[in-house]
Amino acid sequence: MTNGHKTEPAPPPPPPSATPRQLTEAKVMAEENGRQGEPCVRSKTGGILTKGDVVVLTLRLLCMATSVTGMSFMVTARQVSAASFYGFQLQLHSKWSFSYSFEYLVGVTATATAYSLLQLLIAGSRLLVKKSPVIPSRNQAWLVFAGDQILAYAMMSAGSAASGVANLNRTGIRHTALPNFCKSLDSFCDHVTVSIAFTFFSCVMYAAAAVQDVIWLSTH
DSSP states (O other), X not given: OBTTBOOOOOOOOOOOSSOHXXXXXHHHHHHHHHHHSSOEEEOTTSOEEEHHHHXXXXXXXXXXXXXXXXXXXXXXXXXXXXXXXXXXXXXXXXXXXXXXXXXXXXXXXXXXXXXXXXXXXXXXXXXXIIOOOSSOSHHHXXXXXXXXXXXXXXXXXXXXXXXXXXXXXXXXXXXXXXXXXXGTOHHHHHHHHHHHHHHHHHHHHHHHHHHHHHHHHHHO
C-alpha cells in the first residue's frame, strides 16, 4: 500500500522454451543434418548414425556373410565313393584342393572375408569410440570404392573359373562320353554348387557396395 494505492504484483517471467543443454543438443543435431545432408539418429552410445551409415554396415555384413558361406562350403567339399565305368569299378576321391580353380575361389573368398571384417571393425571403432561417421572423408571413400571394385571382379572371376567345365571336344580330341560322376559324388557336387552360387551372390554384394560408395562420393 503506497499513498492509498495498492501496488499490483509483477507478472511472473515466462518459462524458458528450452534449457541450454537442450538447445546445445538441438544445435549439434542440426549441424550433423546439414553436414550429412540426410536424416540421422542418435545411437545408444551417443554417436550420430545416419541412414547412409546403416546401408554401408548392412552391405558389409552381407558381403562378409556371403563370402564366409562360399568359402565354408568349398573347404568342406570332399567325398570318397565308387563309380562304374564300362563294367569297371573306379574308386573316386574328390577334394576341393585337387582343383586350382577351387583353390583360387577359396583364396578370393578368404581375402574378401578378411577385408569385410576389417571394414566392419574400423567402422565400429569410429562409431563407438570416436563418435564419427563410418566414412569420414573422400579419400577413405575412394580407397573403399577401389577395394570393392577389385573384390567384385575377383569374385566373378573365381565363380566363373570354378563353374567352368573342360570340354575335350574343343581341343580336337574325340572321346567317348564320360560318366556323370556327380551321381556318385553327390555331396561333393552339392557343396561345390552352393559355394559357387554364394560366390556369385557375394560378387553382387560387392558391386552394390561399390555403387553405394559412388552415391556417397556424389553427395559429399
